[in-house]
Each structure stands twice: as C-alpha cells, then as structure tokens.
Amino acid sequence: MTRMLTSHLNESTLLFAEELPGWRDAIELVSTPLLEQGRISRDYVDAMLESIAAGGTYIDLGYGIALAHARPERGVIETGMSALWVRPEVLLNDEEAHPISLFVCLAAADSTSHLATMAALGELLSDDAARDSLLAATTTADALAVLTAGENR
Known part of the structure; x- marks a missing residue:
C-alpha cells in the first residue's frame, strides 16, 4: 500500500x-x-457542526471512531485529513449511544480525490488489532507507528 494515510495523517x-x-x-x-x-x-467547520447538530450521528463508524466531513462546496480548498484522540470520550451530538474517542476529519476537494485514502483507512480500521492499537495511541509516535505499519502490509 502506498503512503496514502501518512501523506495526510502526520x-x-x-x-x-x-x-x-x-x-x-x-x-x-x-x-x-x-x-x-x-x-x-x-x-467547512460550520457545515460539519451543523450537520452533526441536525442528527448527523451517521459519522459514527463504530468502535468509538467518527469521520467528520461535509460537502466539498462548503469550503474545501484542498484535500486533507486530520485526527484527534480525546480522553475521556465525548458523546457525539450529546447522545449516549455515540461515545467517540477518535475523531477523523476528512476534507475532500472532489468526489474522487479521497477514495484511495478512504480505502486505506477502511482497510486499517477493519483490522481488529490495528484498530485497537490506533485507538490506544496516546502520542503522535504511537499513532504514526500504527499508520505506517498499516501501509507496509
């Protein structure tokens, strides 16, 4: 796998x-x-906040991970991603059913530019051990070790 994830998450x-x-x-x-x-x-930030407040808990991927995003025309200038680990977890849209400890922000400039990166992220998150290691990260070095290992599989 190419350096899809670490080209954005670093x-x-x-x-x-x-x-x-x-x-x-x-x-x-x-x-x-x-x-x-x-x-x-x-x-773009306002669009994500509005979407979640309007019931956008669909960004909850499970396992305490949320993929925050909005429509490209709401303010994406260039494709990018960022990630935030929060401890203790916070409730997405203040709903008990949606505790989140890892927020990933995706800004996709168009409908195709992010597909390879999303595929790489999906592959990583579908691996139980890698996902658990990523969720357990407490430092940038921890997170990068998991992301890099995922790219080198």
Missing part, C-alpha cells in the same frame, strides 16, 4: 486532547490543522 495533523467539554469542541480542534494549512475554510 505530525502536523495528529492531535491529542484530554477533558474536552463536548463534541463541538472536538470538531473545532480536529479542524484546526486543516484550517491552519489552508485546506479548508471556516465555512
């Missing part, structure tokens, strides 16, 4: 936080690297 886009007040704070924080890199506009 030292500048992997974040860790403790004691966040809630899911809105998690979305704001996971978006920060993409905003700072000029990959998304503020409108």
Whole structure:
C-alpha cells in the first residue's frame, strides 16, 4: 500500500486532547490543522457542526471512531485529513449511544480525490488489532507507528 494515510495523517495533523467539554469542541480542534494549512475554510467547520447538530450521528463508524466531513462546496480548498484522540470520550451530538474517542476529519476537494485514502483507512480500521492499537495511541509516535505499519502490509 502506498503512503496514502501518512501523506495526510502526520505530525502536523495528529492531535491529542484530554477533558474536552463536548463534541463541538472536538470538531473545532480536529479542524484546526486543516484550517491552519489552508485546506479548508471556516465555512467547512460550520457545515460539519451543523450537520452533526441536525442528527448527523451517521459519522459514527463504530468502535468509538467518527469521520467528520461535509460537502466539498462548503469550503474545501484542498484535500486533507486530520485526527484527534480525546480522553475521556465525548458523546457525539450529546447522545449516549455515540461515545467517540477518535475523531477523523476528512476534507475532500472532489468526489474522487479521497477514495484511495478512504480505502486505506477502511482497510486499517477493519483490522481488529490495528484498530485497537490506533485507538490506544496516546502520542503522535504511537499513532504514526500504527499508520505506517498499516501501509507496509
């Protein structure tokens, strides 16, 4: 597998936080690297917040992982991804049924540019051991070790 994941998820886009007040704070924080890199506009962050608040718990992939995203026309400038580990978990849309400990933010510039990266992420998350290791990461080095191992399979 090519370096699909680590080309987007790297030292500048992997974040860790403790004691966040809630899911809105998690979305704001996971978006920060993409905003700072000029990959998304503020409108994209607002679109994700609006979507979740309107019942968008469909971004819950299971296992405590959420894939935050919105439509490209809402402010994607360039394709990118970021990730945020939160401890303790926060409730997506304040719903008990959706505890999230890992938020992945996807900004796709168009409908095809992110497909290979999403396939790589899906493959990694479908591997129980790799997914558990990724969820257990507490540092950037931990996360990168799992992502890199996934690419070298």
